[in-house]
Amino acid sequence: MTTIDLPSVHPFLGQDIKDHFVDGRWQPAASGGTFETVNPATGHRLASLAEGGKADVDAAVRAARAAFEGPWSRFTPYERQRLLHRIHDLVAANYDELALLETLDMGAPLSRTLGFRSFILEAIQFYASQVVNTNGQTIENSLPGQFTTMTLKAPVGVVGSIIPWNGPLISQWFVLGPVLATGCTVVLKPAEDASLSLLRMAQLLQEAGVPDGVVNVVTGYGQTAGAALAEHPDVDRLSFTGSTETGRSIIRASAVNIKRLQLELGGKSPDIVFADADLDRAVPGAAMAVFNNTGQICYAGTRLFVQRSIQDEFVERLAAFSKSLTVGDPLDPGTNLGPLISQKQLDRVLGYVSIGQEEGAVVASGGARLGGDLAEGYYVAPTVFADVSNTMTIAREEIFGPVVSVIPFDEADEALRLANETPYGLGGAVWTRDLGTALKMTHGIKAGTLWVNCYGAIDPAVGFGGYKASGYGSKGGPEHVDAYLYTKSVTINTD
Numbered sequence: 001m002t003t004i005d006l007p008s009v010h011p012f013l014g015q016d017i018k019d020h021f022v023d024g025r026w027q028p029a030a031s032g033g034t035f036e037t038v039n040p041a042t043g044h045r046l047a048s049l050a051e052g053g054k055a056d057v058d059a060a061v062r063a064a065r066a067a068f069e070g071p072w073s074r075f076t077p078y079e080r081q082r083l084l085h086r087i088h089d090l091v092a093a094n095y096d097e098l099a100l101l102e103t104l105d106m107g108a109p110l111s112r113t114l115g116f117r118s119f120i121l122e123a124i125q126f127y128a129s130q131v132v133n134t135n136g137q138t139i140e141n142s143l144p145g146q147f148t149t150m151t152l153k154a155p156v157g158v159v160g161s162i163i164p165w166n167g168p169l170i171s172q173w174f175v176l177g178p179v180l181a182t183g184c185t186v187v188l189k190p191a192e193d194a195s196l197s198l199l200r201m202a203q204l205l206q207e208a209g210v211p212d213g214v215v216n217v218v219t220g221y222g223q224t225a226g227a228a229l230a231e232h233p234d235v236d237r238l239s240f241t242g243s244t245e246t247g248r249s250i251i252r253a254s255a256v257n258i259k260r261l262q263l264e265l266g267g268k269s270p271d272i273v274f275a276d277a278d279l280d281r282a283v284p285g286a287a288m289a290v291f292n293n294t295g296q297i298c299y300a301g302t303r304l305f306v307q308r309s310i311q312d313e314f315v316e317r318l319a320a321f322s323k324s325l326t327v328g329d330p331l332d333p334g335t336n337l338g339p340l341i342s343q344k345q346l347d348r349v350l351g352y353v354s355i356g357q358e359e360g361a362v363v364a365s366g367g368a369r370l371g372g373d374l375a376e377g378y379y380v381a382p383t384v385f386a387d388v389s390n391t392m393t394i395a396r397e398e399i400f401g402p403v404v405s406v407i408p409f410d411e412a413d414e415a416l417r418l419a420n421e422t423p424y425g426l427g428g429a430v431w432t433r434d435l436g437t438a439l440k441m442t443h444g445i446k447a448g449t450l451w452v453n454c455y456g457a458i459d460p461a462v463g464f465g466g467y468k469a470s471g472y473g474s475k476g477g478p479e480h481v482d483a484y485l486y487t488k489s490v491t492i493n494t495d
Ligand code: ADP
Pocket: 162, 163, 164, 165, 189, 190, 191, 192, 220, 221, 222, 223, 225, 226, 227, 228, 230, 241, 242, 243, 244, 246, 247, 249, 250
């Protein structure tokens, strides 16, 4: 494992951080308590962070409300756009450090976190472009006399955001972008397992000139700090990414003041391979649709439906591809897959592997924790299950690890029926050379985000969101920015 001098990455590594970032300053947590964040590649402590609670969330929301009503509300659209351009340049200049912090914090290979550079910078560019594109309408009406009706757009106010640990850099920009574009303010609660890139981002935003109180970060646990944010009566909108179960409690908590919600929740996405597909592309494509980020991706294509006539060849090639992946030190440029985020997640994934075997699925590759040099981290081999049926537990429940279930089908209609037999509806894909088959499947699959002959390609300019128990509300695309505004219709009588 590469050894690294932590304070040389960032001075707050190795420290006891007892503060939250509130109102443009580091402010001590009300409780004085801290919790540890560890490097999942080694199990070693990276830093201790302030354990936030209701009082800290209250203070952060007060700061966000004051900032929303303060000088920030008088920033013109072009001023907010220029601010986003400055942020873009500062994030670009500091990106390598952000990527390294993220890798240390949540275990994704450095090649992956560095690889998101263009996505993050393009996201900032996209939201900057939307600042001057959020216009109302004038509406021709039929009222007698001389009436003019128009709509005005106004920022919704204070936003609360609960961030997941599987990709905090990307997740935070799916909130910071629309907040800064529209003139809202925000309190962010990062996941307790991966808070560091957001804490660093808060510093960079301040350096770029974001006014005090516009962006606030309270660290801590979900059940306390997260829940306090979800039920806070002065938060107007909540953006949540995480499990469907936690999503349910967020919805209940948000009923206090009827918050607007955007929820990206769990998934069990279908990935459908027809016999006519280009298998040289479909095999690695379908494998990485699950194994990327060690399977910790909401839209992972975990139910892999393969047409029966190619099933044996496909499973063999998939297993061989899985075995060729390098699992190991995230800092090594040759690593494809890092560890899982935590011991809890490792236990969960290995638990599902056992259940799969008990229910009769066959392990074609992987299926175990990795030892040797990797024994201290939370590593598991990429796992291919064959002979899975859509009713088995491993095909129904979200595992959130590098485990794929191969399920055979004969006809397109059967594949479609099986694909939709799930409470989830986040993503999905189809691999085929036949345009008619591709269109039939994409029209038929009940999910928010679909791909043909590729998987997981995303662009900030394109809306990404779920359906059914995978949640609602778009991330990315113009509709995302619009959701941070509310509409007033104004009818004027000039008779
Ligand atoms: P996981 O269990 O895999 O960490 P969660 O959906 O529970 O997934 O976590 C996603 C985010 O939600 C984290 O920031 C976590 O702290 C937060 N969270 C967890 N439980 C709650 C809750 N009851 N209310 C608000 N936020 C929560």
